[in-house]
Structure formats: structure tokens, C-alpha cells
Amino acid sequence: MRRIIGIQLHHSVNLDDASRYGVNMLSALEGALKRTGDPEIQALIDQLQPLVRQIGVARTAAGLRLQLHHRDPDFKRYVDGELPWPDELEEGFVPRCTCGDRCLFHDVGRGTQDDCNCDRVCGQHGEAEAA
């Protein structure tokens, strides 16, 4: 059984995580402050608050860029991991391994013959291991 069709995640997903963790951190500190009234914890909150806001701004900006990429002719190739996202580093980019991808048409039974990716060569492992 082959794995589910994978996608190359955009870094806005990482920033979503960072933002969520930041908000969690804030509310944990606020919980501690409520119980202790400790001015040191208040000081941590005061430092963290603007940082969490800035992370939120960075996340929103990355999300907007991702939306713009939806219109790119190469959008599907970014999602498939054939090309790096245009707003990410090209250096060190490794095409996503597609060896384990299922075929939308033959394995999943959706789409049409045009969606078949059975013959697609893995960008990471090439012809040799594609079979």
C-alpha cells in the first residue's frame, strides 16, 4: 500500500505553528501571573506580547504570499515539491520524494486519466528507484 499523496508545505505553516505556540506561551504565563502576581512573570509577559504580535504579522504576510502564489502557473509544481516555493530559499532545496505517492486516478479512484501520476519520475531518486 502506497502512502497518501504528499505536498510540499509552505513556510507559512511553520509560522502558523510559531504563532500558535507564542499565543499558548502567553496564556500560560498569564495563568501563572494570575496565581502568583509575580512581577517577574509580568515582565516576561511584557516582553513576549509584542514579540507574539510581530510573529502574527509575519505569519499573516506569509499567508498572503501563499495566496498570491495560487495564481502562479507553477503553483502545482510548488505544491508537488518539484520546485521550491518562490519566497523560500533555492539553496539547499531538495525535490520532495514522490516514490510513495499514490495515483489520484488509479489508486484513489478520483479524477481522470489526466490526473495519473504513475509514470512521474521522483525528483529526488530519479528513474532508477521510481519503479
Ligand SMILES: [Zn+2]
Ligand atoms: Zn523518491
Ligand SMILES: [Zn+2]
Ligand atoms: Zn495512475
